[in-house]
Amino acid sequence: MRRPVIGITCYVEQATFTVWRDTPAALLPYAYVEKVAAAGGQPVVLPPAGEPAALVGRLDGLVLAGGGDIDPARYAAAPHERTGYVREFRDEAEFALLRAALDAGLPYLGICRGLQVLNVALGGSLHQHLPDVVGHTGHCPGPGRFGDLPVTPVPGSRLAKALGTVPLPEPLPVPHYHHQGVDRLAPGLSVTATAADGTIEAVELEGAGFAMAVQWHPEVAEDRALFETLVAAC
Secondary structure, eight states, X not given: XXXXXXXXXXXXXXXXXXXXXXXXXEEOOHHHHHHHHHTTOEEEEEOSSSOGGGGGGGOSEEEEOOOSOOOGGGGTOOOOTTOOOOOHHHHHHHHHHHHHHHHHTOOEEEETHHHHHHHHHTTOOEESOTHHHHSSOTTSOBTTBOEEEEEEEOXXXXXXXXXXXXXSOOOEEEEEOOSOEESSOOTTEEXXXXXXXXXXXXXXXXXXXXXXXXXXXXXXXXXXHHHHHHHHHO
């Protein structure tokens, strides 16, 4: 049996590697690749160039990875002073890719930015700087440092089943690195996990075959349950 082909979106940033310094590169933390492969999928990196939405018919599943902030104009907001790393070319490519994936019923797992793109694409909005809302920096404690806050899955949700917390979900510590989060929840989405401070940490698309997203970073967690659930859906 062949491995299902899982597309993973990526960054385009200045990078340093081997003998090259400050060179434009399409890049992705390798943890995403490792988790998809370990779960039984065949990872394929999708840069935001050309027409990635046209590749949906060649994929078995899609992971929309983390990254910089979405342009607030997409949810009719002025930019906050802490909103940063906005890449309009990535927004354009990923919003089109997500829409094509949802229209095709492609199994979808959004991670961090991937949850935010899903919410905004369907008509929701974002808190542009969570510390202003929750009063702490636990969701993003510092550059390159993951926070370790617990989230509580909603009983009966696909997320709760995937994480093995059925029938009585309890708070689970997960690695966080996000300074933005859901403000207005988009129509058609249901909340499937929250943090103790009320932050929405996971959502599912109601009535979809498989479309879920989490605000934390399961690619750096010890288990690979969410990736195995995605591969199984594929």
